Amino acid sequence: MNYSIALAGNPNSGKTTLFNELTGSKQHVGNWPGVTVDKKEGTYRKNKEITILDLPGTYSLSPYSAEEIVARDYIVKEKPHAVINIVDATSIERNLYLTLQILETQIPTVIALNMMDEVEARGDIIDINKLSKLLGVKVVPIVARSGRGLKELMEVAVDVAKAAKKPEVLDLFDDNISSAVSKIEELLDDAKAEERLWKAIKILEGDEIVTNSLSEPVKVSAEKVVKEAEKHADGDTEAKIADLRYQFISKTVKVAVKKKNTGHVETTSDKLDKILTNRILAIPLFAGIMYLIFAITFGESPIGVGVWLQTIVTDFWDGPLTTAIEEFLVNAGAADWALSLVIDGILAGLGGIISFLPQILVLFLLLSFMEDSGYMARVAFVMDRIFRRFGLSGKSFIPLLMGFGCSVPALMASRTLENEKDRRLTMMITPFMSCGAKLPIYLMFAATLFPNDNQTLVVYSIYFLGLAVAILSGIILSKTLFKGDISNFIMELPQYRIPTLRSVLIHAWDKLKGFAIKAGTVIFASTVLIWLLSNFNFSGMVDMEDSFLASIGNTFAFIFAPLGFGNWRATVGTFTGFIAKENIVSTFGVLFGASEDVATAAAEGAGALPGVTEIFTKVSAYSYMAFNLLCMPCFAAVGAIRREMGSLKWTLRTVGFQMLTAWVVAFLVYNIGNLIF
Numbered sequence: 001m002n003y004s005i006a007l008a009g010n011p012n013s014g015k016t017t018l019f020n021e022l023t024g025s026k027q028h029v030g031n032w033p034g035v036t037v038d039k040k041e042g043t044y045r046k047n048k049e050i051t052i053l054d055l056p057g058t059y060s061l062s063p064y065s066a067e068e069i070v071a072r073d074y075i076v077k078e079k080p081h082a083v084i085n086i087v088d089a090t091s092i093e094r095n096l097y098l099t100l101q102i103l104e105t106q107i108p109t110v111i112a113l114n115m116m117d118e119v120e121a122r123g124d125i126i127d128i129n130k131l132s133k134l135l136g137v138k139v140v141p142i143v144a145r146s147g148r149g150l151k152e153l154m155e156v157a158v159d160v161a162k163a164a165k166k167p168e169v170l171d172l173f174d175d176n177i178s179s180a181v182s183k184i185e186e187l188l189d190d191a192k193a194e195e196r197l198w199k200a201i202k203i204l205e206g207d208e209i210v211t212n213s214l215s216e217p218v219k220v221s222a223e224k225v226v227k228e229a230e231k232h233a234d235g236d237t238e239a240k241i242a243d244l245r246y247q248f249i250s251k252t253v254k255v256a257v258k259k260k261n262t263g264h265v266e267t268t269s270d271k272l273d274k275i276l277t278n279r280i281l282a283i284p285l286f287a288g289i290m291y292l293i294f295a296i297t298f299g300e301s302p303i304g305v306g307v308w309l310q311t312i313v314t315d316f317w318d319g320p321l322t323t324a325i326e327e328f329l330v331n332a333g334a335a336d337w338a339l340s341l342v343i344d345g346i347l348a349g350l351g352g353i354i355s356f357l358p359q360i361l362v363l364f365l366l367l368s369f370m371e372d373s374g375y376m377a378r379v380a381f382v383m384d385r386i387f388r389r390f391g392l393s394g395k396s397f398i399p400l401l402m403g404f405g406c407s408v409p410a411l412m413a414s415r416t417l418e419n420e421k422d423r424r425l426t427m428m429i430t431p432f433m434s435c436g437a438k439l440p441i442y443l444m445f446a447a448t449l450f451p452n453d454n455q456t457l458v459v460y461s462i463y464f465l466g467l468a469v470a471i472l473s474g475i476i477l478s479k480t481l482f483k484g485d486i487s488n489f490i491m492e493l494p495q496y497r498i499p500t501l502r503s504v505l506i507h508a509w510d511k512l513k514g515f516a517i518k519a520g521t522v523i524f525a526s527t528v529l530i531w532l533l534s535n536f537n538f539s540g541m542v543d544m545e546d547s548f549l550a551s552i553g554n555t556f557a558f559i560f561a562p563l564g565f566g567n568w569r570a571t572v573g574t575f576t577g578f579i580a581k582e583n584i585v586s587t588f589g590v591l592f593g594a595s596e597d598v599a600t601a602a603a604e605g606a607g608a609l610p611g612v613t614e615i616f617t618k619v620s621a622y623s624y625m626a627f628n629l630l631c632m633p634c635f636a637a638v639g640a641i642r643r644e645m646g647s648l649k650w651t652l653r654t655v656g657f658q659m660l661t662a663w664v665v666a667f668l669v670y671n672i673g674n675l676i677f
């Protein structure tokens with residue numbers, strides 16, 4: 001028989017870490033609340049009959065935001081055979097609030113007391129047996145990150161699932177609430193027996209979803225009971241229930257947990273926060289940290305690790321690899337067109353992207369370090385302090401910062417925003433962030449047109465342009481299209497943690513794998529298509545200027561003329577970018593690479609395309625980068641916008657808004673740039 005076991009717990013308690021350990025998956029783990037926004041299924045490595053579900057984190061079973069609803073619905077509607085409730089042992093008090101509600105659902109439960117390593121490091125002692133006794137379910141101490149205790153945890157979980165062992169009903173309410181609960185339970189006689197308890201409690205708490213699911217007569221009678229109970233609970237049963245739960249929790253914790261240091265001790269996290277979230281220093285420090293990240297990725301040696309790796313890859317690709325393939329084809333007697341397809345089409349096109357992979361890898365490693373250490377949550381916190389005044393919520397910054405990686409998960413992360421208005425606004429501005437796929441575009445231009453300038457600064461400024469446009473347009477949107485109150489920012493700041501090498505590598509590998517797959521499929525296919533369209537027209541193989549592609553590009557080029565790049569090659573580049581942004585580089589590789597010989601290209605510096613200087617100046621190149629940074633994202637991201645917004649109209653509005661913004665900004669960049677330079 002197959003059993004389903006769900007992982008439920010507070011945000012950032014380590015559910016996904018546990019899920020990855022148990023199933024061998026590589027789901028995203030990050031050190032901030034709200035990493036997982038959708039449920040994920042996997043099978044237990046050691047027993048294929050057991051399905052494990054990773055749920056988004058939630059503080060209670062009365063959900064506020066979209067991803068919390070996912071967690072609640074799974075637990076109370078789909079009903080797993082058992083729940084593993086992950087409790088962050090370093091903040092038991094807060095975590096047990098959800099635990100009590102999970103126990104009320106009467107679903108077989110086991111508590112996994114996670115982060116025991118941190119508890120031990122602090123010198124605190126938790127009496128597992130007492131805790132287990134007080135809560136009426138088994139408690140297993142674990143360290144999800146290292147795998148400690150997982151075997152025992154799974155044995156217990158499988159046992160309770162197989163035995164369908166309901167948790168004990170805890171005695172935590174006073175007479176008034178208890179009797180009201182019983183009365184409502186009686187009214188719910190058509191609900192399943194095991195559902196009555198939690199439904200009754202939820203009705204008493206005023207939960208709308210449950211109340212509205214009742215038939216009219218039951219609703220009326222239940223409301224009477226609630227009214228009566230309110231009289232004896234200072235008019236607010238919900239507050240009373242919360243209060244009783246907390247009383248129970250604090251009694252439990254007093255008995256079971258011995259803290260080494262009572263009172264407030266300043267932890268290392270606190271000390272770091274004094275500096276990193278300092279009112280004055282926070283923003284310059286963030287800018288500085290980002291600059292350092294860029295210097296390591298794109299800068300000169302000795303810290304420019306990215307460039308150093310890139311040189312190795314390009315030297316191999318343009319040198320031995322291309323020569324060997326060329327020789328092989330010539331010896332095999334390949335026709336001219338075939339030679340051109342492989343060398344000028346495929347190798348030139350893919351080479352453009354492959355040569356940037358090392359830098360993308362380095363950037364992603366550093367960004368994952370920022371996410372996993374807990375620093376990113378601080379950035380959102382600091383930004384909230386400032387941008388709240390302009391009507392933007394700090395929570396929007398998590399999706400924005402994730403946008404440096406890829407827009408698709410970043411758009412999904414907007415689910416953690418509580419109201420629709422903030423969510424839509426965030427989705428409209430998230431694609432302005434410079435994702436990893438846009439990076440090769442800047443690197444190619446930096447290498448080609450800014451060889452003697454500070455290339456780090458060129459790329460860094462583009463990244464900041466994206467962030468600045470996102471923030472400014474966010475402010476404008478919040479004053480116009482999305483007027484109204486901003487929701488409160490209640491994200492707790494996680495502990496700083498030293499990321500494990502494994503999780504950082506998993507992140508980076510995951511992203512890199514995405515690129516490699518894209519390069520091998522979509523980009524490869526586009527490259528061949530671009531080569532075909534740029535070498536042929538109805539009369540056969542022709543000069544590029546007379547090709548199909550030239551006529552297509554020339555038709556639309558006028559739109560871009562005021563931005564400084566009204567020529568067909570640039571136009572075609574932008575179009576192919578909608579399929580995947582790296583395509584712009586591979587397209588340029590085909591359209592500009594063909595005329596020159598490989599040796600000169602290599603001499604120009606890694607990633608440079610000398611032909612590009614013929615139609616771009618520094619200013620128009622910058623304008624082109626700005627346009628492609630800000631215009632409609634790739635189709636995959638547009639698809640994510642469509643899914644997350646759930647509305648075609650809003651998707652079209654979003655894309656239109658992005659196109660318009662891109663055009664205006666690029667227009668300003670080009671015209672103001674020409675005045676200055």
Ligand SMILES: Nc1nc2c(ncn2[C@@H]2O[C@H](COP(=O)(O)OP(=O)(O)OP(=O)(O)O)[C@@H](O)[C@H]2O)c(=O)[nH]1
Binds near residue numbers: 009029030056058144
């Ligand atoms: N020290 C320590 N850190 C852990 C442990 N388990 C997880 N972490 C860290 O806790 C953080 C949160 O882990 P996640 O697995 O993403 O937490 P989650 O519960 O899935 O979070 P959401 O998806 O946001 O609800 C990460 O930085 C993990 O590396 C543990 O046993 N010990």
Ligand SMILES: [Mg+2]
Binds near residue numbers: 015035036056057
């Ligand atoms: Mg998670």
